[in-house]
Amino acid sequence: AQTVTQSQPEMSVQEAETVTLSCTYDTSESDYYLFWYKQPPSRQMILVIRQEAYKQQNATENRFSVNFQKAAKSFSLKISDSQLGDAAMYFCASSTGANSKLTFGKGITLSVRP
Amino acid sequence: KAGVTQTPRYLIKTRGQQVTLSCSPISGHRSVSWYQQTPGQGLQFLFEYFSETQRNKGNFPGRFSGRQFSNSRSEMNVSTLELGDSALYLCASRYRGQNTEAFFGQGTRLTVV
Numbered sequence: 001a002q003t004v005t006q007s008q009p010e011m012s013v014q015e016a017e018t019v020t021l022s023c024t025y026d027t028s029e030s031d032y033y034l035f036w037y038k039q040p041p042s043r044q045m046i047l048v049i050r051q052e053a054y055k056q057q058n059a060t061e062n063r064f065s066v067n068f069q070k071a072a073k074s075f076s077l078k079i080s081d082s083q084l085g086d087a088a089m090y091f092c093a094s095s096t097g098a099n100s101k102l103t104f105g106k107g108i109t110l111s112v113r114p
Numbered sequence: 115k116a117g118v119t120q121t122p123r124y125l126i127k128t129r130g131q132q133v134t135l136s137c138s139p140i141s142g143h144r145s146v147s148w149y150q151q152t153p154g155q156g157l158q159f160l161f162e163y164f165s166e167t168q169r170n171k172g173n174f175p176g177r178f179s180g181r182q183f184s185n186s187r188s189e190m191n192v193s194t195l196e197l198g199d200s201a202l203y204l205c206a207s208r209y210r211g212q213n214t215e216a217f218f219g220q221g222t223r224l225t226v227v
Contacts, residue, residue, distance in 0.1 A: 045218035104157035
C-alpha cells in the first residue's frame with residue numbers, strides 16, 4: 001500500500017519570493033511516480049509536475065521544481081518567483097507502475113501575499 | 115480539445131435517494147477514474163474504468179458503482195444516499211495507462227440533506 005503525507009496544512013509566501021512545500025511518501029514498489037497537483041478555487045485539479053522514480057534528475061517545469069530524495073522518500077515542491085495566481089491547495093500524490101490509482105496527501109493551502 | 119466534462123456541477127439530494135453523476139473524458143482517452151473529496155478524508159479513489167471494464171476499485175461500499183460506455187463516457191451511481199456521501203466527486207481521464215497524465219474535471223458537488 002502507498003501512503004502520502006503532507007504535514008503542513010497551510011503556508012504563506014510573499015509575492016516574488018520562493019516557497020517549498022513538503023511531502024513524504026511510502027511505497028513497497030520499485031516502479032512508481034510522484035506528482036504535485038494544484039487545486040484552485042475553481043476546484044479543477046491541475047498537474048503541476050511529475051517525477052518518475054527511476055529518474056535521478058529532479059523534474060522542473062518553469063518556476064516549479066522538485067527535490068526528490070529517494071532514500072528519504074521525500075518529494076518537495078519549490079515554487080520560485082511566487083505569483084498571486086499560485087494561491088491554491090497543493091496535493092502531493094503517488095501511483096505505481098502497475099496501478100493507475102492516485103494516492104493523495106491531505107493537501108496544503110498556499111496563500112500568496114501581495 | 116475539450117477538457118473533461120462532469121455533469122451536473124451541483125446536486126442536492128435527500129438521504130435514501132440515489133444519484134447518477136456523469137463524466138465525459140477528453141476525446142481519445144479510454145481510462146476514466148473517479149475520486150471522492152471531503153474535508154475530513156481528503157481525496158479517495160473510488161474506481162477506474164478502461165475500455166468499458168472496471169480495472170481498479172477503492173475501498174467503498176457496494177452502494178457506489180460505476181460503468182463506462184463504448185464512447186468512454188462514464189457514470190457513477192450512489193444508491194441509498196447517506197449524509198456522509200456529501201462530497202466533491204472528481205473524474206479524471208487518461209489516454210491509456212498508468213504512465214500517462216491524468217486530466218481532471220471540475221467535479222460535481224453533491225450535498226445530501
